[in-house]
Amino acid sequence: MNIPVTLIGAMSLSFAITYLMVPAFNNYMHSIGVVGSDIMKKDKKPIADMGGPGVITGFLLGVFFYIGLEIFITERLMGLVNILACLCTVLMISLIGIFDTLTALVKKREGEGEFEQYKKIGIPRWLYFFIPLPAAVPLMAVNAGISKLTLPFIGRVDFGAAYPLLLVPFAILCCSNATNFLAGFNGLEAGMGSVALLSLGIYALRQGQLNAAMIALCFAFALIAFLRYNWYPASVFPGDLNYTIGAVYAGVTVIGNMEKFAILCFMPYILEAFLKAASRFEAESYGILQENGTVKPREKKIRGLTHLVMSMGDFTEPQVTTILIGLEVMICVLSFLVIGYI
Secondary structure, eight states, rough: OOHHHHHHHHHHHHHHHHHHHHHHHHHHHHHHHHOOTTTTTTTOOOOOOOOOOHHHEEEEHHHHHHHHHHHSSSSOOOHHHHHHHHHHHHHHHHHHHHHHHHHHSSOOOOOTOOOOOOOOSSSOHHHHHHGGGGHHHHHTTTTSSOOOOOOOOEEEEEEEHHIIIIIIHHHHOOOOOOHHSSSSSHHHHHHHHHHHHHHHHHHHTTTOOOHHHHHHHHHHHHHHHHHHOOOOOOOBTTTTTHHHHHHHHHHHHHHHHHHHHHHHTHHHHHHHHHHHTTTTTOOSSSEOOTTTTEEEEEESSSSSSHHHHHHHSOOOOHHHHHHHHHHHHHHHHHHHHHHHOO
């Protein structure tokens, strides 16, 4: 597998810029009061509540670096329109996440309980599922992707005009919501998201889809840098990134025409969505901190993958996160092994 030098440079720049910018943005968030409290910690000290700006800055500079070199130095860049459409989708979904986080800061808490008094609600629940839809418009407008899809166990299906008009917005909607469902533990969103996007980027490279690989890998390396500050005990929450991770995943899938592989790697998120649906999407992934430092579900019913892991033994918060990241690694490795047989 040949990795272009321009891609290596873009990934490295995304990592370095994110690593340097997140602390600066954290200080800024504290100075303007964009902070929250960690529900699963005894120490409820203020924590920066918006990790997206640092990650998006690193990601964008990495992508722009790649575009600049490919256009003015190597002169071989193809499909720039699709790259820019994907960037528009990512930026729009990021604005939605920022709006959600800022809206939550001006609203009252849900109740007086130990959990409820710290849980913040921004965008109304009924609007959560539909608000990512406008972000799909750029990819719809450029008719990105190929209408003939190869789906697991089904084969090749031609969706025609339904692909850009229905399937693209459906993919953005589902992926952004799914990554928002599986959240709440330090390092969980960024950890699982970086594994999924790394796998998608490597697969895109193997398929010769350089533009898709560049976007996936630049964002993955930005998330890896962000993990330095989001890992337990976190100094910053992903907050506005939860939607964005899923939107990047869907956008890369569309412009790289990798639907079958993407569905396989996304299985933990799909399972999470079904588990959350059983509670009419009211269940939270959080646990309750115990005296011995472990975390346990708030209720007996399993309404998420975090609940399942917490119910399997006495695990601390970072252990639950590590187990679920390990699950995503295993699913992605298996996807590489079985993709040629389904």
